[in-house]
Amino acid sequence: MAWGVRRSLYSNVAGVGEGGFAGAAASVSHPVKQGLVQSFSVYIDTLLVCTATGVMILSTGAYNVLPEGRAPLVENLPGVEAGAGYTQAAIDTALPGPDFGSGIVAVAIFFFAFTSLMSYFYYGVTNTVYLTGSSRGVPARIVQAVVLLSAYLGTVHSTELVWQLGDIGYGFIAWFNMVAMALLLPVALRALRDYERQRKEGLDPVFDPAGAGIKGASFWESGDAPTRVARDRATRL
Numbered sequence: 001m002a003w004g005v006r007r008s009l010y011s012n013v014a015g016v017g018e019g020g021f022a023g024a025a026a027s028v029s030h031p032v033k034q035g036l037v038q039s040f041s042v043y044i045d046t047l048l049v050c051t052a053t054g055v056m057i058l059s060t061g062a063y064n065v066l067p068e069g070r071a072p073l074v075e076n077l078p079g080v081e082a083g084a085g086y087t088q089a090a091i092d093t094a095l096p097g098p099d100f101g102s103g104i105v106a107v108a109i110f111f112f113a114f115t116s117l118m119s120y121f122y123y124g125v126t127n128t129v130y131l132t133g134s135s136r137g138v139p140a141r142i143v144q145a146v147v148l149l150s151a152y153l154g155t156v157h158s159t160e161l162v163w164q165l166g167d168i169g170y171g172f173i174a175w176f177n178m179v180a181m182a183l184l185l186p187v188a189l190r191a192l193r194d195y196e197r198q199r200k201e202g203l204d205p206v207f208d209p210a211g212a213g214i215k216g217a218s219f220w221e222s223g224d225a226p227t228r229v230a231r232d233r234a235t236r237l
Contacts, residue, residue, distance in 0.1 A: 012045040016170060017177035021123045030205040032195035062089035121147045190214050
């Protein structure tokens with residue numbers, strides 16, 4: 001159970017707050033629009049992709065049930081540890097050719113690792129710009145060095161250590177994010193009610209912080225957001 005919770009958290013980052021960095025870069029007329037898209041991604045990442053992998057493993061019997069300190073309950077793959085080995089074996093049972101599954105899993109892991117590395121680098125740069133006001137200089141170099149060092153360490157250390165460090169890091173930021181979410185809940189509900197009201201009126205929702213009773217939304221109050229959205233729409237047309 002704990003393994004499944006940890007891995008599902010990595011697949012969709014729900015509740016951790018990572019998605020906010022990428023979502024904030026979207027050009028929308030109302031923040032709730034992007035919020036709904038971010039929420040829907042949880043179903044795509046976990047409910048669809050992860051469930052499909054799990055069903056594939058269970059339906060092919062490519063798994064073990066090895067209680068710690070007790071005799072195996074199910075041992076369909078002797079000597080194979082839980083993880084990517086199960087997926088490889090499941091693919092091998094359905095597709096012809098030796099080690100076909102290992103090749104597919106290797107390609108999938110490559111793209112997963114590459115996109116994850118790029119996203120974490122983007123998050124680091126985003127935070128650096130927010131704190132220093134610039135994407136250049138010593139702070140940016142530090143971010144680059146940390147990303148490169150992390151990539152190197154991930155190749156020379158065991159995956160168990162990497163997952164343990166990741167679990168610890170995610171645990172910390174999840175607690176911070178949940179506190180922030182609790183504090184921002186009234187603001188989020190006001191924005192949602194404003195969005196639903198405009199949809200009921202047959203309008204394409206446009207966010208007005210003052211009209212929604214929200215204070216401190218300086219980006220939206222400055223007029224930069226509506227101007228950017230209008231410009232992007234004109235470009236697409």
